[in-house]
Every structure is written in structure tokens, then in C-alpha cells.
Amino acid sequence: MPSALTFPGVYIEEIPSGVRTITGVATSITAFIGRAARGPSDADTDGPVTVNSYGDFERSFGKLDPAYPMGYAVRDFYLNGGAQAVIVRLYKTNAGKPAKAAIKIANLPLEAASAGAWGNKLRARIDANVSADVAARYGLASSDLFNLTVRDMDSGAQESFLNLTVKESPRRADRVLKAGSSLVRVAASLTLPATTVPTAHQDLSPSDIAGGKTVWDLDKSSTGVAPADQAADSAALDDAAYQGDANAKTGIYALKKVDLFNLLCIPPDVRDGSTSPAVYQTALAFCVERRALLIVDAPADWSSAGGITQNNNQALTALGLSGDAARNAALYFPRVLEADPARGGQTDTFVPCGIVAGVMARTDVQRGVWKAPAGLDAALSGVQGLAVKLTDGENGMLNPIGVNCLRSFPLIGPVVWGARTLRGADLLADEYKYVPVRRLALYIEESLFRGTQWVVFEPNDEPLWAQIRLNVGAFMHNLFRQGAFQGKTPQDAYFVKCDKETTTQNDINLGIVNIVVGFAPLKPAEFVVIKLQQMAGQIQS
Incomplete structure (x- = not known):
């Protein structure tokens, strides 16, 4: 109603519709952490740096250099369909030399x-x-x-x-x-x-x-x-350099300066080395906090399927990536063989994290975040081979324990051939066993977290609950129309509940509004069983 009715006549008032469109967030912004020849470091006020192409990366952080594996991972990301990356350059003072020239x-x-x-x-x-x-x-x-x-x-x-x-x-x-x-x-x-x-x-x-x-x-x-x-390049990084300080926003925690990232890659500090389990453990906890997925590279000494599974899967257990947090991590084996332009095109071994992140980004664009980033369409671009060639039997040893394999098939070439999180072991029977299911859940969580900020401090009663149901329901229905959920009807695919049953009077007194959102995720068809039977001829009786 107009604030003051002072004269006889017609008054016009615009009434809010209650529609507050929830926009889906990005799904494949990939953060890379490691050393580089130049560019802002984690301790600088202007780092991390967002880049939109490999050319952007080279201009800010220098060309490919065998001493800095992160550059190769970023190159692989863009070769395989990546669109946007966030670069955290780590620098450790070298033997008392000045950091800046x-x-x-x-x-x-x-x-x-x-x-x-x-x-x-x-x-x-x-x-x-x-x-x-x-x-x-x-x-x-x-x-x-x-x-x-x-x-x-x-x-x-x-x-x-x-x-x-x-x-x-x-x-x-x-x-x-x-x-x-x-x-x-x-x-x-x-x-x-x-x-x-x-x-x-x-x-x-x-x-x-x-x-x-x-x-x-x-x-x-x-x-x-x-x-x-004269200034010197960074010394070799230790675990402390990666783990950084949460309050100072250094190391991994430099990503606190970034609004959003969805995937995290931490290539080893040297090409033939391995990222420390302690670093991965810190990174995983941070990924859970930021609703992101950690892409884990298999250690350099993993050379066979049998070596991973022996002694009751001791090599996998030693990574220490377990518990519910492991839903936010996926491990890929083996490493890949690629030509190194910085060494005259010689073939060498590289970690696959950048490639896998690029495949995920490409799959998100082509099919959606609910599609498993694996299969014949998940080809590995720029790869000349795999460090370990796995057979079907060896693949069958690793898949049940949540290790995603990279395979190479005749005429098809190398592809991603696994889509499980590190909670994907058959023994665990976790509801977030699959990468696409977990990534879809993270996408919905982040989108709703950002898209419902307007609710804070609104009057907590049925008119607000109706608005929440309207807007969250519209967001979920849009996903249903794109094929993100199981079910033929919206009722089969998702629900949004916000009413006096979810928010009691005691909740209202405490200033709480509860929104319950459910969805029926699509699960990847890992095992295709074809049953063949002969048709018996008609027998006269």
C-alpha cells in the first residue's frame, strides 16, 4: 500500500513477485598449487591469479620449465578442455638469498x-x-x-x-x-x-x-x-610450504582469497616425485570446507596393480585419505607419458591431475556435472601413452577399492576408465561412491548456499517459506529438465520442503529456518551385462 494517501485519485504501487532466481555456480574452476619461475606468490596481496588460457599462465608465471611440474599440469588442463584456472605460486626462500631482485x-x-x-x-x-x-x-x-x-x-x-x-x-x-x-x-x-x-x-x-x-x-x-x-629461485618445497598458515592465507590457504574453486590439483614439486600424504590430508580437509573435489595423483612408486593391493591394500591406506571427507577426493592411476617441449620433445612421465581436471571441465560443458567424467568420450589429449598398461583383470583389482584407472584401448587411445571417489570402495557402500554424484551434490549445495542469502533476516513465517519453496523448487526443476536426476516426473526426481514441519516454533524462536532438499541422482553404468540366449524352434506337441 502507498505510504501516504493524501489526495483523491489513482495510486500506482509495484508489488514484488517473490521470485529470486537461483543461478547455478561454475563447476570446473580448477586450482593449481606449486612452484613457478615467476609471478605473484601465495604471500603476495595480488595472489592467487586467475587465468583463462595457457597463454595467460605463461605471461604471468613463465614458460614450461622441467623444474616446475605445475606448468605442465596447467598446460594439460587446457589441452583437455579446461576453461578457468586459479594459480597459487609457492615460494620458499633459498639459502638466505633475496627473494626479489x-x-x-x-x-x-x-x-x-x-x-x-x-x-x-x-x-x-x-x-x-x-x-x-x-x-x-x-x-x-x-x-x-x-x-x-x-x-x-x-x-x-x-x-x-x-x-x-x-x-x-x-x-x-x-x-x-x-x-x-x-x-x-x-x-x-x-x-x-x-x-x-x-x-x-x-x-x-x-x-x-x-x-x-x-x-x-x-x-x-x-x-x-x-x-x-642476486635473487634466487624458490628452494624445494616441503610440507610446511604447501600447508601454509590458515590465518596468514599462505600455502593451500591462499585459496581463501578466491571466491570459488571446484577442483584442486597439487602436482609434486619435482617431476619424478610424489605429493606428500600429509599435504593431501590438509588439502582434503580444506576441500570439504570449500565444497571442492581434490584430484589425487598416484604416488610415483605405484608401478603395478598388485603392488597397490598387496598387504591388504597397504599402499592405498598409507595415503591417509579416509573417512567421510574422502567423498571429496578421487585418485587416478597410472601416470601418463607425454612429449616435453622444453626438452626437445623427449617423452617423459607426468602426473595426470591436470588432464583429469580438463576432462571434467569438458564433460561438464558437453553433458553436465552429473555425467561421469569417464568412458570412451573421456579421451586424454596430448598423451602418448601410460606409464603402466593395465589389463581388465588388473582394472578389476583396483576399481573395487576406489582407484580410478587410466586405460588405453586399440583405435580409441588413452581414456579415463573410472569414476569413483575415495569412498568408492565396494566394502564401504557409501552413498557418495561416485564422482558425478558427489560433484552434483557439491554443485547444488554451493548454488543454494549463494542463492538463498536473501533469506537471512526475513520474517520467519509461511510467506517466507513459500518463497523459498518457489525459488529452490524452480532451481531444482531446471536441473530435472536438463536430465540431472532419475525419474520421469519431478515428484520422482526431487523434493523441496520448507514449512511448519521442518521449522518448528522452537526453531522460529531460535531464528532458524530449515530447508530440506532431496534429489535422486543418476548413477553411472559401470558394468554392462549382456545376456544372450538362443531361441528354441517351435515344437509341435
């Missing part, structure tokens, strides 16, 4: 934008080719302004920044470089604003030009620092 230039100490030895090849140059009009616009003298050019002598990348100053101004150097440079920052040793303006270098003389010199050859341009003081 220093760049010596007159009166303007600079440092590399991110940690690593890549910054030792940065050079910088200052000139004073500035306009008096520009200086007047900022209320400064011409002598207060300078131009800065920075070049990466390794990649050839170059950045130029005009009309910088160390005095208070919209063009203050530290702010401009932080906002616009991917190469350098003003070092913390310089407190701005300052009074001493950096000295400009002279232009090249005719004799310099005739001698073929560039500004980067001259002593007037920065030449880096002494080798003993």
Missing part, C-alpha cells in the same frame, strides 16, 4: 615485481624528456618529473612510464608501478613522498650510436647487482 638506478631503488631469479635480468633507465605543461597540471616543476623504461633482457618485454615523480601526485611512482607494471615495483627501502628526484641519464652520443650501442649497454643504465646479492 634489486635494480640499481640513481635515487630510485626498484625491485622485481615477483620473487625469483628472473628479476636479475631486469634493467631500467630514466630520462627527463618531460613537458612543463604536464608538470604544471600536477602542480610540480619540470625537474620533479621523469620517465622510466624497464626491460626484461631475457624475454625482451619492455614497459615505459611517462611523467613519474617521487613527490605527492597522481603520478607518484610507487602507485603507478603497482597499478600498471608487471615487471617492477618501487623498493620498500624508499619511503614516498620524497624530496630527492632521480637523476636522468643522458641520451646516447653520436659515437655511441656509431658503435652500435643501446641504452642498455651503458653504465648509465641499471646493470643489476653483484652476483652474491
